Amino acid sequence: MTARLFSGKALALAMESDQKVRAEALPRNPALAVVLVGDDPASRVYVRNKVRACERTSVRSIEITLPYETTEETVLAEVARLNADPEVDGILVQLPLPEHVDASKVVSAIDPAKDVDGFHTTSAGSLLQGLPGFRPCTPAGVMEILKAAEIDPAGKQALVIGRSMIVGKPMALMLLDADATVTIAHSRTPNLPELCRQADIVVAAAGKADLVKAYMVKEGAVVIDVGTNRLPSGRLVGDVAPDVVDRASVMTPVPGGVGPMTIAMLIENTIRSAEGRLGKAH
Structure with missing residues (x-):
């Protein structure tokens, strides 16, 4: 058997066509504010990709770039300013932040109504209780991939490798909400190969190159690779x-699989926020 490689990039581009129409139907362009503190090269790449996606979908991108030495108080003040701005629909503070800035405090300061990253405790609580709210973009993107690939998680054994608040934990909850039977594995799981061989759906989000090997995978399983690891050669795997x-x-695949869908879901959350704010719920 040879797997069908599912292009998240193609799906993201298809979504952008609809998103652009919806954005242009509003009284004003939806606006996404991205706050970048410091000069982390990977963060700059991510922000640039988000800005380009905004341009393609008629979402106004507001970029706030602050130097590495910016104090926590200044970052919090910037978030407060964006919270109060009625023209801003979504706020994203690019992680990681410098060590002297408490990321949890900054994320908690974002207005939940503008938390398009889905990281606020209010958003997490809504996900846990099955209530409406913004979902973290990467696991939401994975769910869109499964839907587009006509894979119904209901009744299937799903294994999520990774337990972060950004991907692993919300991913498990979303699969559970879709009626899958979910197992979470992590760095201290002793029997990972055995768990993998039992899974119909594997979502790998541990951040370890080549962690999941062929002998660990059940014949015909669906394998979603969320990992992004740069080798010493510079190659992304x-x-x-x-x-x-x-x-x-x-x-x-990596690249071109889940990554583009993460950005697509960020744009989706921003447009939904604007639609709700401007009285045109989608």
């Missing part, structure tokens, strides 16, 4: 080894 393509039925 995921958490899933290339030979898994010979075992899986559907697999996402």
